[in-house]
Amino acid sequence: MRTLGAMHLFIAGAIAFWPDFYLPGTSAAQPKPLVKIVAGYGSTDGAIAPLWFAKETRLFEKRGLDVRLVGMGTGAVSLRALIARDLEIASLSGSGLVQAALQGADTVILSAAINGFVFKVFGAPDMTGPAQLKGKKLGVSRYGATSDFAVRLALKKWGLNPERDVSILQIGTTQDTFRAMQTRMLDAGVLSGTASLMARKAGFRELADLGDLGLHYPMAPIGTTKSYIQRNEGVVKEFMLAYIEAIHDFKRNKEAALKVLKKYTRNDDLEVLQDSYSNYASKYLAMPMPTPDAIRTILAELSVLVPAAKNAEPEQFVAYKIAREIEASGFIKRLYESEGRARK
Structure with a gap:
């Protein structure tokens, strides 16, 4: 019994004087929650x-x-x-x-x-410039999205009315826009990132880099x-x-x-x-x-x-x-x- 009592005293002392001793539920052992x-x-x-x-x-x-x-x-x-x-x-x-x-x-x-803008406008292989967007179907991600906002600014700079001269269609992601171009649902699309290179590799022509507008955005x-x-x-x-x-x-x-x-x-x-x-x-x-x-x-x-x-x-x-x-x-x-x- 003396041995057991001594052991109890040892453990109690260890807990009292060892600051890192772990006890479930004690704040010292709990990491701060994220x-x-x-x-x-x-x-x-x-x-x-x-x-x-x-x-x-x-x-x-x-x-x-x-x-x-x-x-x-x-x-x-x-x-x-x-x-x-x-x-x-x-x-x-x-x-x-x-x-x-x-x-x-x-x-x-x-x-x-x-x-600044990071979008590029790609069109069918036979298109040579932004002027040829007149009367065409142009894809953006969503109305009011950055791709839509950017291309409307660009169309005005190119002398085209976004409401009358071009049919702007909301498609989804830039990947969705690229796929719609492949199926000829669209004549052109506003693309960026991976979709831009995929369009170039597929033979579509880059009509404009919207970053060249020089606008802060x-x-x-x-x-x-x-x-x-x-x-x-x-x-x-x-x-x-x-x-x-x-x-x-x-x-x-x-x-x-x-x-x-x-x-x-x-x-x-x-x-x-x-x-x-x-x-x-x-x-x-x-x-x-x-x-x-x-x-x-x-x-x-x-x-x-x-x-x-x-x-x-x-x-x-x-x-x-x-x-x-x-x-x-x-x-x-x-x-x-x-x-x-x-x-x-």
Whole structure:
């Protein structure tokens, strides 16, 4: 009995003085739970690859977040889900986010990885230029989506009326648009990423690069709501830090980036994947925020449909406060400086 009593004293002493001793239910032994976020994406285009990359390389977890990515099919569906609070964060159309805000929703742009359009217009092999789009059927993903917004701006610059001179049809994803071109349901289509190279390989002719319009535009934006930021500003900031790091790592780890592109675009053509990687990696911004001019591009176009756009200011539609705090913290500078030191 003395031996048993001594053993009890030993165990009690160990528990009292060994801080890492595990007891079920004690806070010292419990890791901090990850904050759950449901984030949607409408496109399977490489422009939003940093979002996928952050998920696959566990950068969100590194920041204390459990992000569940949900493919929504289109940006319009993502927008409705965001407004309905079914999503906390979503990758969708910049013009859609701004228009929703103008019409009373509390949507706001959190980031935009690219400043400018990445779309190209492809047509039948016998077409030689944009002028030949007159009287033709042109495919976009969805009305109001970025592809639709961009090509309507372009048509006006080419002297064509988007309402009268061209039949603009909403098809689905850029892959769906490409397939519709193959079956001759369309004469031309607005494509990007993997779909662009596939169209070129199939013999379609590139009629125009919409990036040549020279317009600022928030491409591949991520949106949320102002109310979500008010309740979870720290969480949103951690999300942004993970996203920014994902852009940095995507550019510098091509092998991992290609694996992510292959998984989410569901394309295993290495030539297509490498083309998509090269195209987007060179365009991603270290600080992925839209310029005021990018928002003005949207407001100018929307002013025809939404009178409130005429007197609106870019600051109303972008969460610049979080971006400025991150920039002021020196996080991005340290991220890219550490890479420079590693190369020496």
